[in-house]
Amino acid sequence: MAGIGFVLRNLTYKDNLMGLLAGFGYSALVATGPWLFTILSLSGSMALGSLFTTFEQQSTFRIIVIYNFAFSLVFSGPVVMVITRYLADLIYTRKVEHVPGTLLGGLILLFVLQAPLAIGFYIFAADLEVSNRIHGLSNYFLITGIWLVTVFITALKDYKFIIRIFIMGMTLGTLSNPILSMEFGVAGMLFGFNVGLAVIFFALTARVFAEYPYKVRRLFRFLPYFRKYWDLALIGLFFNMAAWMDKWIMWLAPESEQLVGGFPSYPNYDSAMFLAYLTIVPSMASFVLSMETSFYERYLKYYRDIQKHVTYEQIVANQKDLIRSIHNSGRNFFILQGGISITALVLAPTLFQAFGVNFLQLGMFRLGVLGAFYHAMLLFLNIALSYFDFRRHALAISGVFLLTNFTFSLISLKQGFPYYGYGYFAATAVTFGFSFLLVFHMLRNLPFHTFISSNDSVRG
Structure with missing residues (x-):
């Protein structure tokens, strides 16, 4: 794909x-x-x-x-x-x-x-x-x-x-x-x-x-x-649950509503987070156009050269090109999404007033923008792991995201209204830090994982 x-x-x-x-x-x-x-x-x-x-x-x-x-x-x-x-x-x-x-x-x-x-x-x-x-x-x-x-x-x-x-x-x-x-x-x-x-x-x-x-x-x-591929199934379950966990927990907030039909909901929190997610759409588009072209070209070269039995020096050079392409894509994302996020944070009151958005959502929206920033980077790193079929590591990231979003959102709920949104932001930031260290540890040792840890004949 x-x-x-x-x-x-x-x-x-x-x-x-x-x-x-x-x-x-x-x-x-x-x-x-x-x-x-x-x-x-x-x-x-x-x-x-x-x-x-x-x-x-x-x-x-x-x-x-x-x-x-x-x-x-x-x-x-x-x-x-x-x-x-x-x-x-x-x-x-x-x-x-x-x-x-x-x-x-x-x-x-x-x-x-x-x-x-x-x-x-x-x-x-x-x-x-x-x-x-x-x-x-x-x-x-x-x-x-x-x-x-x-x-x-x-x-x-x-x-x-x-x-x-x-x-x-x-x-x-x-x-x-x-x-x-x-x-x-x-x-x-x-x-x-x-x-x-x-x-x-x-x-x-x-x-x-x-x-x-x-x-x-x-x-x-x-x-x-x-x-x-049972681990892929769990990744699909855990990552999606993690993305919604903070919303589900906030539906239990004292400020939530019991709507007609028996549906618990917290419209202010949901709307704030959905608006925050819209800020990452340009970065998602940029990712598809950049990382899945420049990175994928180097990814193909790395494995095709191995099939051609090139020297170890050439394999290492290809590995460095791979890492460099991820660095470049990450830098471009950081600049683009960072600019969009800062603009959204600064202009939030003006935009809320212009579009008639409830100002009770302002703090949650700003934390949602920051959380969405880390969420998008987390998603990109998870995709990079999937390219190399490091499914167990991607599963670990999904599990950490689910656990942290559940724990931190529950803590923020108990702390009260001023802390709503901190749970999601903290969960995405912590999980991104964990995934960043894990991904680049795997990439630094990519030849080893290519020939040893991912080789069924060697492991057998």
């Missing part, structure tokens, strides 16, 4: 500013995908819906989407991670005739595993009208399906198609939502939003089947990969 930056970089080769902006736009969508779609579409739906619905209806709609987004991501993580590895192996070994069956089998597995949890929640836990339960469940499964199909569509590298479909679905969902809300309330809002999700899900799925026109067979051929 690596090297997608090459295709994106070609999109920027128009000798004008629009070409560069287009490349960054595609990169941002590829890097943030359903997450960015949900935030923008949800924000647009809430803004337009405020003209036609009550505050209570908006709050119910908003929290249903947030719950579905959070728990579908967490519970889909293990399956998506393992299937991503399996799909990469299919493409590498040119056995793409199994792709349609893998997509269909993966969707079935995701839906079957999560159906008891989702249905049980909406039937026994959520206090909602029947129509809202049905549309809430539909929303959950559509989001779940998009998590998986996005992996397959990204492998096709047809980013112009991807962005068109996402924009089409986002626009349709945003406009349908308020129109239907006038007549049907929360059910109409959910149905309109689901229309946009359905367009994205089915269009992307159809594109995958059109690209791989093979018979659907051996749907669960990937299942043995769960035994072989």
Whole structure:
């Protein structure tokens, strides 16, 4: 699945500013995908819906989407991670005739595993009208399906198609939502939003089947990969849980709300963190365009030269080039994201006033910006480990992130309102420090790990 930056970089080769902006736009969508779609579409739906619905209806709609987004991501993580590895192996070994069956089998597995949890929640836990339960469940499964199909569509590298479909679905969902809300309330809002999700899900799925026109067979051929790559499954679970842990804990804050339907929520904290996450979108785009091109080129050279039986001196030289490329990408990220973060911190009061954001979110937003800064760097280092198949080390980082975010967020909750947000910030900073030391320790000893620790024949 690596090297997608090459295709994106070609999109920027128009000798004008629009070409560069287009490349960054595609990169941002590829890097943030359903997450960015949900935030923008949800924000647009809430803004337009405020003209036609009550505050209570908006709050119910908003929290249903947030719950579905959070728990579908967490519970889909293990399956998506393992299937991503399996799909990469299919493409590498040119056995793409199994792709349609893998997509269909993966969707079935995701839906079957999560159906008891989702249905049980909406039937026994959520206090909602029947129509809202049905549309809430539909929303959950559509989001779940998009998590998986996005992996397959990204492998096709047809980013112009991807962005068109996402924009089409986002626009349709945003406009349908308020129109239907006038007549049907929360059910109409959910149905309109689901229309946009359905367009994205089915269009992307159809594109995958059109690209791989093979018979659907051996749907669960990937299942043995769960035994072989159990650590990947845990990474998908732990990292996604860690990303949401502070939000879940803050839903228990004294300032939180018990919304209609029995959903605990702390809207001020959630909104502050979602706004903070938007500050890292440019850096995510820059990462896809830089690290996954310059780094990947050196990564390929390192291993291809080993296959050619080059001298040890050449292997060490290639290793240094690899480390240098990570340093350069990290420096570029630090400068770009650092500038954006500082600007967001300084201009936060002005922006809050201009857009009518509750000033109770200001402190949490600023801490969220700092936390998102470390969170993004942490994600990049975890990806670097995945390139070299250091799965146990990536699992250790995910475990540290989960433990620290749980512990520090709980401490900040007990300290009271002035400390809300410190837990997430401290967790990302500590985990980044741990991952930084671990990644560069592994890279300094890369030849040893290449020939000894990762060599099954030697370990055996």
